[in-house]
Structure formats: structure tokens, C-alpha cells
Amino acid sequence: MSFLRKHITVLAGLLAYLVLYAIAAARYDGFLSLPVFINFLSNNAVLGIVAVGMTFVILSGGIDLSVGAVMSFSSVLIGVLIMDHQWNVYAAVGASLVCGTALGAAMGAIIHRTGIKPFIVTLAGMFFVRGLAFIIHLESIAIAAPQHTSIAIMRVGPLPVTAVLFLTFVAVAWYVAVLTPFGRNVYALGGGEEAAMLMGLPVQRTRIAVYAVSGFCASFAGAALTFYLSSGSHLEGVGMELDAIATVVIGGTLLAGGVGSVFGTLVGVLMLGLILTSITTYEGMMSSGLTRVAIGALLLSFVMLQKLLTRRIAGAGRAT
Amino acid sequence: MRHRNFWPLVALAALLVFNLIFTTGFARVEFRDGRLFGTLVDIFQNGAPVMLLAVGMTLVIALGGIDLSVGSVMALSGAVAALLMTEHGQSVPVGVLAALGVALLVGAINGALVSYASVQPIIVTLVTLVMGRGLAQALTQDQKIRFEIPAFEFIGNGTVLGLPFPVLLVAAVAVAVSVLLRRTATGLYIEAMGGNPQAARLCGLRVHVIRLMAFMACALCAGLAGLIAAADIKEADVANAGLYLELDAILAVVLGGTSLTGGRANLVGSLIGATFIQTLTIMLQMRGVITEHTLIIKAIVALSVCYMQTPSFERMVRRLRPAEGA
């Protein structure tokens, strides 16, 4: 009972996901198969990794609009380092992770030191990083290095490398969120910043770390993107911040902070992937406009279904 | 205590002074064809949509919400008006009213879902962001709709008393909203709801209705902005109208000093913020700064202006000039 109550939103989300998946499977041939599901995982891995980082930020009561830009930046940087400077793939990825983490930490530090709202700092960060990415390379850049390609086509069992990375991120993030003091401090920070400070928790360190984590995840997603696309791309990151926020919130994490879970985010990512794929690819609507309307409608019905299930299972909670 | 708009004004003034001195052609204002021309006029004319959005957004943010759908509402309202007036041969007033009606409807949907279904505002408006533009695209079958309807174009670039009509429209809306905020109980109620919705309910405020109205007002502003944007270029461009403008509007509101957590509305600040953004954009265009650098400059400037409004900046100023004191 207590387990059910505690994870109600995620469970409701999962249930709603299964319902929609069942409908899609009934509607489209070949939807209900392992390869299709694995495709979901790998196709949404990049967004998923970004969303994992975003989960921490939102749990802490903040928001990070720079993730898309950081991701693009990191992928372009990796491309430039490998193609123009003949770096080793691992070194290039490492360098981009360092850059991404540093950018995130810098934003966290600015937020903490100056008291400017995260929304603005990370919005400025988004502009800044996007500008930076254009400066290091104006175009998207194709990556064709044997070492890189060999990683890109690697598979673990039936899973492509990006899917593996995504699942690993979810697992590690779950561990960090639930079983480490840092994770709990993030929840506390989101539940009440002043209270957390008065309770003697390391508010400053936690906050800076949260944005650093988000920067790390975003730049890792950039690396995953290069494996997925074999290129460093400016374009893929545009608008990704909203997608990431949407998946996190769909997964039951409160935008106000303090409540939510990493598994919720996993459900959110799968959900968004399901909606987008089934509408744009399987349904194959001829009108771009109607496609968007359908995406929105499905998204909304998912959220409503999730709400309904939550209420049904939990019963009317204390209204206060 | 300094006036709350002190620092935003200082920033804007600094920017203007810089441009008047260093940007060639910035200071020039001329009177031609019964109308004022010049960069200073352009700032307000081109900035009109964002200013309108900022006005509406101020209400929603003060209430503790956020509205991401404004850009899509712009596209939708422009498309509806253009469609009615071109393909369905309706008169201008009918087109305008219908467009605003559609905008209001979207606002009502936003408000209702936030209020009655208690879905988080960011999710609701993200959905309407996607659907709104989609609907506009579906209505126009992905086509741009061009028109030559002088009466309608007037909304975008007509002249009244030597000033562009959009500027006057923004002024009128701003005055109306500010009267609503400061001279009626609405402002008090909205700020109360943003500050503590639970307490607001226990004080007998009609929380649902107020929320609904705020989202509708915001959408109405967006609808007007959409009309201006379409009328200005004589074309309803569903794919691009208002694209990403929600971010500009939110930025304007925050630059103006309204806290994103709600509880306080600073309308004048938002207008200053919008003016600031537009001035910066025009300046960068006039000086021929390339996009890469534009992005970086924008980032740094926005951060600095926000920093000027924080207590930590205030402390620094006080330390630098102890004589000034309180």
C-alpha cells in the first residue's frame, strides 16, 4: 500500500503508457515487437540522457534551459576535435564532458552567487553556448573516424550502444537520487530552500553540483548523439530543453521541485517517443499541422489519464 | 530603498546613450509622409508584439504560472484573421474579432486545464504551443496567406498622430492593464494568488476564475500581437509567426524585475524589459554583428541586467559608495 502510494504517479504513468502502447500495437502492424521497442530506446536515448540530468535540476526546484545548446556544443566539439584535430575518440569525449560539466557548474555558481533566477541564467547560458558552438564550427560536422564508427555500431546483446548508455544513466541516476546523501539533498533543496538552509544542509554545494550534473548529462548526450548520427549537429539541440522538461514533468516530477523520480523520467521519455513515432511515422499523416495537433492531443490525454489513474488509485487525498 | 524600476531603467538608459553616441544613424529621427521615422520609433514598432506578450505574460507569471503558448497563439490569430478576410471574404472587423475570439478560446483552455484539471501550467501551455501552431498550419494547409487589405494592414503599420499604430495599441493595452492592476482589486487578487494560492482560497478568492481570466488576458494580448505581426508584413506566416517569442516575452518580464515564482506584478518593468531587448536587437543588427557574437552578447547583457536587480549587486554598490548610504 505504502509502496503504491509513494510511487503512484510513476505507476499511473506506466499504466497509461501501456494502455497507449496497446492501442498503438492494435492499430499498427508490427508495433508489438522487441526490435521496435528497442528502437524506441535507442532513438530517444539522447533526449533521455538529457532528461535524466534535467530531472535533478527540476527536483532541486530549478530549471535548465541550456541543455539543448550544451548538447549541440558538445557534439560539435567532439566532431571538430576528431575530424579537424585528429584526437582520439575517448579524449574528445572526455574533453567535451569536462567542458559541459564546467559550463553547468559555472551556471550553478552564477545562480547561487548572484541570486539570479535559474530560468534567466540558463536561458543566457543557452544563447552563450549556442554562440560558442557556432564559433568553433559554423556547420554541422560529419564524423567519419574508424574508431568512432566502431563504437557507434557496437551492440550489447540486442541493444545499440546509445540505448545501453541511456539505461545506464537511468540506473546510475536512480542510485544517486535514492541512495546517496547528495541525491537526498537535492530533494530537500527542491522541497524548501530556506528550510534546507536552516536544517544545515550544504545548499550551495548541492545547487552548483546539480547544474554541473545537468551539464555533464547534456554533454554526454552530445557524445551519444555523435554515435547515433555520426555527426556533430547544431540543429538537434534546438528546442530540446522543452522536450526534456516535458518528459521530466510528464514523468510525475513537480516543476516546483522536491517531488519526483528518475524512473518517472524514463516513462516520460518512452511516452514522448511513443507519441512522436506513432504519429509522425506510423500514422503518416499528410498534414504537418494535423500531425502537431495529434501530438498535442495525445500528450494531453496521457497527462489527463495519468491524473485520473492517480486519483483513482490514491483516492481523494487531503485537500489541504 | 530605490524605486523597483531603478536598475532596469538605468540599464535601458545606458544602452540608449551608448547607441545615440556610437551607433551611426541611431539618433536620426525625421518626419516624413505625416509620420515619424527613426530607430527610436522602430524599437517600439518592431517591439510591439513582444511588448504585448510581455504585458500578458506579466499577469500569468505574477499569478505563479507561465504561458509558453503565446507564440503559437500569435500564429493562430494571424492565420484566422487572414483566412477569414481573404478566402471567406469577411470584413476586417469580423476577421479581427474572430481572431481575438480564437485567442481567447486558447487562453480559456489553458486556464481551465491549469485550474480545474490542475495540470502544471508549463505542460498545459506546452501542449497548446504544439497544438496551436498545428491548428494554424492545418487551417491554412501549410500555406502562407498573403493579403492586401489596407484597413487590416493599418493595425501593423498605420499612423495616428504621427506615431505608428502598434505603438499606440501597446500603450492603450498597457494603460488598461495597469489600471486593472492598480486601480481595481484584480491586481491584489492576482498577486495574492501568486504568493500563496492556499491562503487565497481560504480568503474566499475565486481562484479558478482569476486564473482563467489571467490566462485569457494573456492569450488575448498574444492574439493582438499576432494581428500586428501579420498585418505588418501583409502575410500570415503560420510556420514562423511568433516562433520562440515566448522566451523573449518571459525574458522581458524577468528583466523587468517580476519574479518567476509569482506574487508580484511589475508591468512597467516588463515594458522596460521588452524595450531593452528590442533596442539590443536593433543595435546589433545596425552594427552588423554576426549571429554567433549576437548570441553571446545577448547572454552577457541579459545576465548583467538581471544581476543589477539582485540584493548582492545592491550590497556591492553600497560597499563601493558607502557615502550614499540608504
Add this chain to the structure above:
Amino acid sequence: MSTEPILAAKGVEKRFPGVHALAGVNFEVRAGEVHALMGQNGAGKSTLIKILTGVYARDGGTITFEGRDFRPTSPGDAQRQGISTTYQELSLIPTLTVAENLCLGRAPRRWYGIDWRAMRRKAEETLATFDLRIDVTQPLGTLSAAVQQLVAIARAVQTEARVIILDEPTSSLDAHETELLLGIIGRLKARGLGIVFVTHFLDQVYRVSDRITVLRNGTFVGTYEASQLSRLDLVSHMLGKVPEELEPALHEHPEHQGTPVLTAQGLERRGFEAFDLTIHEGEVLGFAGLLGSGRTEAARLLFGADHARSGTVNGAVPKSPRHAIAQGMAFLPEDRKAEGIFPDLSVRENIAIVVQRKLGFTVSRAQQDALAQEFVTKLGIKTPHIEQPIRLLSGGNQQKVILARWLAYEPRLFILDEPTRGIDVGAKGEIERLIHQLSQKGLSVLFISAALEEVLRLSHRIAVFRDRKKVRELTRTTLPEVMEVIAGEEPPHAP
């Protein structure tokens, strides 16, 4: 008890814009002593505590801790050095579970990370010392204010500290919990800890404290041996004048015969047994019960703040607070921070928000100013000006503002859930007099308070709650009788 102070502050200064909150305050606490910090609302008690624990930086003065100069940079810093605190405004995380709130920052760990099971056990044990047996895995925010306060206290006393500071820990506790807390304070004192204790309840002060420091208006009045300071002297030190009367006049307790202003029938919600209730014109009805007995819940049902599953109030299903207010009801919620104040709004706006409905749609600043000014004077609200954001006021003064909000509206029935919480002696007397006056004017009051004597003193009639159920109504009763009913040691009540 040694006479060497562990923690000593000399000449502490603190200024806020427009307020000189502390002007040369001296304060010290010794090992093995309970030191009460007393003063009216806004005297500067909480500010002093926040300076001692690193929330605010001081503008002047010296503080030494165990003989060394002490400049804590944050509450966490102070905690690590050995000062553990519960602040006046609840400072816990409502979204986390009870167990986590108790253990945050010092959770038991195993090789793989946080040991949740051990944490739960530890939490249960800790709370057991307060006779609190609740499910520690539920989110703290769903529990009543009293439970939350207990958790905060438990968290503070659980650590290895040398000084423990408790800012109004008993403001929402019942007699029983207070008793337990005082017992625990005694034990800590015996272990040689220094304890700072802030409260507005004189009884409690005299029960446990060794010395008393009095602040008035941010200035230091003096430190006294508790045994050598009479109550009257203490109060006159606090007020700066000899009080007219310490205890307000007791009510006559006639059987009340006015016309009913509120009749509730079969009001019920999940887990809360249906109850009937009538309040008459000019009557003060008290609610009595233990912590969690359902007094707040019942009041909220009457006001329409929570949704009733069935039942009627004045013949109709209670719809919403708005509706109740339109019928002339007022509701002062028990959780000031979460449900009472609009933190960023000014004192004026906080007062005007309800009455604005009567004043009309257009706002007249002059009218609002006059109104706010009137109540600031009448209730003695301490604020630099009426445009001050309410969150900058001291706790007690915030409470007064919320009370003013409802007084200004002039309702027919006041539902006051713990109106005297955190209010100083002078103001408490003032509020009791006010309630008395209201009832004399023919207005009705539903009065809930954790202080049973208060309820008894003021009410014409008392409804007793137990286990989320209304069990009895009592008139012309005595303290022992009420306590008996509350505890449930009477034969089952026949309907």
C-alpha cells in the same frame, strides 16, 4: 551547573531597513542551564537566535562559543560546531517523509549508500520518546502542524550538540506533548547541555528555566534568576509598564440561548465520523481535544475548506470558503505560513484582501491605508510602516495581521484555529478580551486552542473531539471533567 557561559553574546546589533531589531543585546547560556528568552512580539528574540546560529550576520557586538570568537557562516556551520536549533517558522521539508526530515544530513549509511530501513527504525525510536507513533514513511506535509513541530524538535534534540535552541517549540503543542518536551528538556539539562527556550507561556517558563533574559523593542532589559523574578515583574519588564490586569476577566458561563448562526448536520468525510453542531448568536464555542483529534479538520469542514463527503451547513452542502465567507464566516487557519500569509504582499494588502470584497471592485488607496493603519494601532502590530512585506514581520505580528484581516471584514462567525499561537502575553490578553467583546456584541466565535485553560476560560460551551470524531458537548464544565472526556475515560456517551 557551572557559571562559565558556553555561548555568550555581548552588545549584539542588528538593523533591517527601517527597523533596529537588536540594539546592544547581551545574552549568555551556561552548560546545564535552561535559559528563557522573553519579550513581546517583535522584541527581537528570533532575530537574536538567527544571529547566534549564522542565519544573519551581525552588524556589531561579539559572540563567543566555548570561549572562542564565534562567527558561524550558516546554520549548517553552527550545527557542526555544536549548536542545534529549531526555528520559529517550521523549517522542515514538507515533501519528504517524516523519517527523512529527522535524518537528513546524517542518515545512517551502509556500504552501498543510505540505509533506509535503519533510518526508519531510528526515526520511529526517536519519535517514540515523544509518544508519537505515526507512519514515518508518509510525507511530512500531510501531517498536522503539531506533529510537524514535534518532528522539528526531535530533530534538534537528537544531535550531539552542546547548546540547543528552541524558538517557540510549544506554540502548537498540547498539554501532553508539552509535558513530554519539558521532560526531555530536563533530561538534556541534566546531561550538561545549555538550552535556550523561547515561549510566550509563562507557566512553562517557570517550570523549566533557571534564568530569564528579557528583551524589549530590540533592547536588552536584563537577565534574572527565574526563582527571584515574579510573574508580574517579568511581564512588566517585557511590556515596559505595569500591566493593568494579567489575566482577562473570566467569562460568565450562562447556558446560551441566542438564535443559531450556524447549524451543521451530518458533516462527514473519509475517516471522520459524521457530526452535528450548532453555534448561537453571541456564543463562544470551544473545541477541545488531543493532538490530531480532528479539531482542525472539523473546523475546515464547517468552513468548506475541505470537501465534505456528505452533510450540510445551514441547510446546504458547504461549497467553498468563498461561499462561507459570503454567509458571514471567517476562518483563521492554524498554519500561518502555509495558509495564512501572502508573504510578498504588504501589511496593508494582507489586511485588505478579504474586506476588499465589501469595499468594491475599484481600489481606493486612502481607504485601504486608513483601514490598515487603524488595525496596526488597535492590535499593536509592530511594523516600520504598512507597506512592509508581511514576511519581514515577526511571527506574532504576522498572526495579528491575519487576525486584523478578518476583523476588518466584520463577519458574524469567527472560526479561530489557534489564534493565540506565538502571540505574547499582552497581546494574548488582548485577543481574549477581543473574543469576549465580540461575543458581547452578539457575534459568535468558534475557538480552537491547544491551551485547555484558555478554551475553558473563554467558551460558553465546549465540543470535545477524539480520534477524528466529535464525542461530547460540555457546558458549565471544569478542567478535570474536560480532561477526562478528552482522554476517553468516561463511559460511552449515549446519543
Add this chain to the structure above:
Amino acid sequence: KQQSQETATPAPGGATPPAAQKKLSVGFSQVGAESAWRTAETKSIRGEAEKRGVDLKFADAQGKQASQIQALTSFIAQKVDVIVLAPVVETGWEVVLTQAKEAKIPVILVDRGIKVSDESLYTTLIASDFVEEGRMAAEWLAKQTNGKANIYELQGSTGAAPAIDRKKGFEEALQKFPDMKIVKSQSADFTRAKGKEVMEAFIKSDRDQIQAVYAHNDDMALGAIQALDEAGMNPGKNVTLISIDGVKGAFEAMVAGKLNATVECNPLLGPLVFDTINKVRAGESVPKFIKSQDQLFEQATAAQVISTREY
């Protein structure tokens, strides 16, 4: 079930292939519907498919490459006969195209090339040459202004391939004309509103020096014309304007004498695409790059051509 239904519907009208032969199924992954040009392209391909009784699976990627890759994987899973791809970006296609190749599905690229190490990953590219378009524009402008002009450039979206190539081609061709110089160059995001705004800024700062405007697409040029008009600067006469795409609005502007020339970038690729598909399926060899016919239109011819413009 959706798909079985679709295939079950009898193909309409004349061009129906013999009943015995299975209907040709083609998967078409389109970028989105961000411009009139794009919608015209979609329409053309869809219309042609209908005409020829081809079962066309259409996937709108909403501007996202990930979406396109997903579409391609699902086309492969559904075993279509041919894939037509209008790539969002040039890079990042190796993996999915390798899958297509393994499944022996020919891939035909339309309107934009891709960068892959192995050219055999796609069968052919049917597109305009953006660099060539830029070159044509430059040469025409040089001729028109006698090799001497202050040019103001309105770029497309920063980082977008057409913007980069059209700029590159233009600048390359200008090398030959030392007196032609680009004074200012700003991104206007391919939109009319931005085009107007940026042009206004140019006018305010360098009003008297503006002699020529080069816009990377017609929409921006139309916006610029409006700005010039409002400033009383007589576009098309005092200021020479050239843009690329050749949408109907551009022809209208030329007829009105406000735009001087436009380089057509033809989106009506439908017939060409399906002709090529037929060739490929018949085993004929096709060139790696099939250039669609781009030509330059001037004011003089605009009036005659305008009636034939479909988009």
C-alpha cells in the same frame, strides 16, 4: 488496421499498374512544413504518387533528424520498395542508410545532399545546387550593376546548409569583381518578418550607401522590399534586389517592379523523382547527382511566367 486498409484500397484511375503486380510502395521522409517552398515540394511528390498509383508512406519529421531516422527505420521494417529522403541536415546518415542498404532498399535523396564516406549508401541525389544558385545571383548582380555595388546580404538561418552554400557561392563569384563588396551581412532566419526588421536596421545605419540587396530566399527579400518602401527608397530602381527560390510572391514583386530577379530553386520534384525511381527499378543506371533545372528570372519575363507558377 491502418496499413492493411491502405494497401487494400484499389488504386484509382488511369496509371494503375497491372493488377497482378504488387503496388509500388515508397517511403518519403520529409523535413516538415516550415516554408511554402517545402509544402510545394511535398504536394508535388504526393500528387505524382497519387497520379501513378504508388502507395506513398509519408512521414513528417517536424524538423527533427531523430524523427527522420525513426521514420527510415520504420520504412525498412515495413519493407518499402524505395525510400525518398529530404534530409534535415547533411550529416549523420551513415548508420541508418547502411541498414537500408543491407535491406536492399534504394534511397533517393531530394533537395539536399548528405555527407557520407561511402557514396554507395544512396542511389542518387535530385536537387538544386545551392552553391551554384549563389553564384548565379552574384554574376547577375555584377552584370546588372556593372561590377560595382555596395551589397547588403540577408542570410538564412545560421548554420543551415542552404544559407551556408548560397553565401559561399555568392562570395566565390564575387571574387572576380573587386568593386562589389558585401557591406553588411545578417541572418534573418529565412522569414519575411525578420527580413523586414533587419533591412530596417540596415537602412537606419547606412541609408545612403545601400545599392544592392542579396537575400538567401524570397521571403526575406519581400520583407526587405517592404522596409525599403516604407523608408521611401524605391526598391527595384534605386536599390537592386535579387533573391533565391522563385516563389509566386517573388514574381508578383517583380511584376510590380520592386524585385529585380530571383533564382529559381524548383521544388516540384515529383515527376523527376518518380521517373528516376522507375529507372532505378528497371535496373537502368542513373547519375549520382541529378540537378533539377534552376534558372534565373528577371523582371522582363516575370509577367509571362507568373501565371504558370504553382506555389
